[in-house]
Amino acid sequence: MISFIWSPGNPLPAGTGGSENYTVGQVRELTRRGIPAQVVTIGLGTGDGRDEFTDIPFLSLPAVADIGALEGTVVFVNEPHPVATRHPAFLILHNPPPIREEQKAFAVEGTRDRALIATSRYAAELWSAYLDVDVETINVVYPFAEPCFATQPRPRRVSGKTRVLFAGRLSPEKGVYTLLETLHIDIIEQDVDLTFTATTAGADKPQGKIIERLLGEHPGISVVDTCRTPATMAALMADHDIVVMPSNSQYWHETFGIVSIEAQHSGCWVIASDDGGLPETDCGGVMLVKPDNAEALAWGIREAVDSGPFPPAARQDAGTRFTVEQSVDTLLRVFARPQAIPPAAIVRQLEELVRAPSAEAPVRTRQGGGLAELAAAE
Incomplete structure (x- = not known):
């Protein structure tokens, strides 16, 4: 199952923008191919916009924390909510980075351990500079026309x-x-x-x-x-x-x-x-x-x-x-290939390395008239 996580607390509206069309079109094409996919909304029950998309599977969860129980591939749409998932999650960056400083902390924290997907080369470069990560670590999956x-x-x-x-x-x-x-x-x-x-x-x-x-x-x-x-x-x-x-x-x-x-x-x-x-x-x-x-x-x-x-x-x-078939083909290739290690994982590994106990220094002893180095443990 591929779950696209829509903005928590917001219904998925029809006919209002590119991120909505992109998300719905991806789910529609995936299910047409026999690949299970769904839109996941948060905190709205059945009043989440599904009435306008009768051919699209929807799942409503009570809270953001419930995303962690989802099986399969989790894809956050726009909003990088820092919730632990069963498998490494993806984030599709439809919008440019926020321009206000108070919003930057949320954006940076939520992208630290996600595999990132941008919708153009320009967007990849923009987010690369904003997050201070290598642009090659950001995947590009273009939108499409139905x-x-x-x-x-x-x-x-x-x-x-x-x-x-x-x-x-x-x-x-x-x-x-x-x-x-x-x-x-x-x-x-x-x-x-x-x-x-x-x-x-x-x-x-x-x-x-x-x-x-x-x-x-x-x-x-x-x-x-x-x-x-x-x-x-x-x-x-x-x-x-x-x-x-x-x-x-x-x-x-x-x-x-x-x-x-x-x-x-x-x-x-x-x-x-x-x-x-x-x-x-x-x-x-x-x-x-x-x-x-x-x-x-x-x-x-x-x-x-x-x-x-x-x-x-x-x-x-x-x-x-820019057809939907081309877009979904690219998306599936992104899901299948190994992703770059997220910056957060590298930081955690470095922190663990720093906290690890140091090896004891070797002890010099005289043996047979010469110097030999023996490990203290020996």
Whole structure:
């Protein structure tokens, strides 16, 4: 059994972010292959989000300490809770390291004896520097787009119109305020053939509710309900020509950007901030722009418009990259190979070595007119 430990005390929501899609997709693909896998939630009983994932096995535990009784492979998702497990556990680092000092102790302590998995080379290097460990000790298992994104039919494009979608969460780190600024750049604002759409993903959070109201009042953008399944998100993306990812780089760095590969599999150009792991998402349709720069985002959109529709052959090629099969194959190889000794284990071994009793010094004696060294024990 492979158990993915979701953030304790939090239900697993549908249609809100990459770590949710990654976790559910991994479990779905593993069980399809006949490999037992499950999502494990803590302290919520059956109200843990399982109603939105009827094809995914769930297990609810009363407390974090109960994780220690799980058999098989334990994989913590995001949060490195320091609980002893029956076998060496793994930790998937979906988010960048915390920026506040008071959160660092929890992150460092919880990663000391875990085999680490990052979602991009960028994320591995970021966490390597943060934890002061060799980057080669951090495994990389890329996210993926579900198969439906590459197979979703695209409706006929309205002549002369270009449809732009913001599919990220309604939160500052996803660059939604940069997008709002871009809507007022003259080369965008005066183009009546451009339409903009955002989803309500993240509107369940307080800041998301505020941003949803801001977007709802803006005449230049439409707001549609969040997509709670890969199929509905694939249909929404296929109904657009460009997906924008103006991720904030001031205090948040995307470790990968699963929306980018979903969009390219769907046949969309992607205009993304040249920051974090976003450059690694390029399947042939990514245009990188200076982050936190409304003017740069505007010109990126213009470049995509001038390039015309994403070519069908390019979409077909994009659909062969970052697939769920490739991701799970890599994950299983990580589980199977010997892992680097965690820093905590090395420290414990050194401490045990220091505490070990020293050997007694040899004693010199005269024997046969010469000097001979005999061990004191002899």
